[in-house]
Amino acid sequence: MKAPIRIAVTGAAGQIGYNLLFRIANGDMLGREQPIILQLLDITPAQQALRGVAMELEDCAFPMLQQIVTTDDARVAFRDAEVVLMVGAKPRSKGMERKDLLEANGAIFSEQGRILNEVAARHVKVLVVGNPANTNALIAMKNASDLDPHNFSAMMRLDHNRAITQIALKLFQPIQDIKKMVIWGNHSGTQYPDLSHAEVRGRKVIEILRQNGWEDWSEKEFIPTVQKRGAAVIEARGLSSAASAANAAIGHIHDWLLHSHHNDWVTMSVPSDGSYGIPEGVLYGFPVICRNGHYQIVKDLPISELGHKHMMDSYNELLGERELVKHLLK
Numbered sequence: 435m436k437a438p439i440r441i442a443v444t445g446a447a448g449q450i451g452y453n454l455l456f457r458i459a460n461g462d463m464l465g466r467e468q469p470i471i472l473q474l475l476d477i478t479p480a481q482q483a484l485r486g487v488a489m490e491l492e493d494c495a496f497p498m499l500q501q502i503v504t505t506d507d508a509r510v511a512f513r514d515a516e517v518v519l520m521v522g523a524k525p526r527s528k529g530m531e532r533k534d535l536l537e538a539n540g541a542i543f544s545e546q547g548r549i550l551n552e553v554a555a556r557h558v559k560v561l562v563v564g565n566p567a568n569t570n571a572l573i574a575m576k577n578a579s580d581l582d583p584h585n586f587s588a589m590m591r592l593d594h595n596r597a598i599t600q601i602a603l604k605l606f607q608p609i610q611d612i613k614k615m616v617i618w619g620n621h622s623g624t625q626y627p628d629l630s631h632a633e634v635r636g637r638k639v640i641e642i643l644r645q646n647g648w649e650d651w652s653e654k655e656f657i658p659t660v661q662k663r664g665a666a667v668i669e670a671r672g673l674s675s676a677a678s679a680a681n682a683a684i685g686h687i688h689d690w691l692l693h694s695h696h697n698d699w700v701t702m703s704v705p706s707d708g709s710y711g712i713p714e715g716v717l718y719g720f721p722v723i724c725r726n727g728h729y730q731i732v733k734d735l736p737i738s739e740l741g742h743k744h745m746m747d748s749y750n751e752l753l754g755e756r757e758l759v760k761h762l763l764k
């Protein structure tokens with residue numbers, strides 16, 4: 435039997451946590467032969483609810499779930515963790531400005547970054563889901579100076595999945611045949627869902643759109659639909675995306691630790707390295723190919739002038755966010 439992997443999840447008593455933990459324990463993320471230990475963190479007032487979640491996990495009798503730890507102490511949750519899903523964050527309350535949200539979450543992610551630095555496994559892989567995810571991940575990464583920056587990422591996979599489905603629906607094609615989608619930039623309204631490289635069974639999506647006289651669809655419908663999908667779900671459900679967010683987190687970690695699909699790529703928000711003219715210093719959504727715990731940014735894709743403008747708009751937003759939290763970046 436393999437050695438168990440310690441997986442820490444923050445915000446574990448929240449709604450994404452409730453949709454995430456049972457699937458992780460079922461083996462959807464790391465496979466059905468990988469024993470796991472769940473180290474669940476939430477704030478003190480949420481401990482009773484967290485214990486309830488742990489009871490339900492126990493009641494599932496998942497064969498691969500060896501142990502469940504519940505705690506309000508990040509040192510306990512992150513100790514020796516090899517995978518950390520940072521879901522817990524302060525939600526935007528009424529009247530709160532973006533600056534206040536960045537500040538409130540900056541405090542959480544700088545402290546948790548420092549604790550990761552002290553106690554997590556040296557090869558820990560960190561996925562930040564809690565919003566504003568890209569900048570929270572930057573803060574955690576900068577405060578964990580002994581850890582490899584390449585082991586920090588923020589989640590753009592939900593946007594990626596949403597985009598694939600919109601294309602599949604438009605073209606009446608099966609989901610699994612849509613390849614090479616990418617969401618550039620920030621997980622926010624400025625993100626750039628870019629279908630110009632996307633293919634269906636080897637045929638360019640843009641060619642098919644052109645053939646049908648749907649040249650305008652990308653700019654007029656597809657991009658805004660994907661950008662505003664989170665708000666549309668809140669409008670319909672009265673709550674933000676939870677099951678689809680959990681599903682995206684599972685796909686992100688699965689592909690990163692194991693592999694992305696052959697002849698395809700996925701979107702991950704990772705430290706920029708100058709590719710596509712995006713300077714170092716932010717976490718930015720790029721197309722990546724993953725194998726055995728490493729990712730590589732897909733290079734040299736042709737970018738149109740309009741595409742480049744969208745990409746820079748999102749980059750500039752990230753720069754603005756970074757400016758507001760610069761005192762938290764070591």
Ligand code: NAX
Nearest residue numbers: 445447448449450476477522523563564565567589592679
């Ligand atoms: P919930 O409010 O249901 O749960 C958040 C949980 O985090 C709560 O249990 C809370 O007590 C806990 N928490 C707060 N501060 C904490 C801290 N310092 N340490 C540990 N736990 C803490 O929110 P939920 O719907 O689960 O969403 C969680 C986060 O994901 C939010 O920031 C949300 O905006 C973000 N999302 C990110 C997405 C993405 O694609 N990157 C999509 C879905 C989601 O909107």
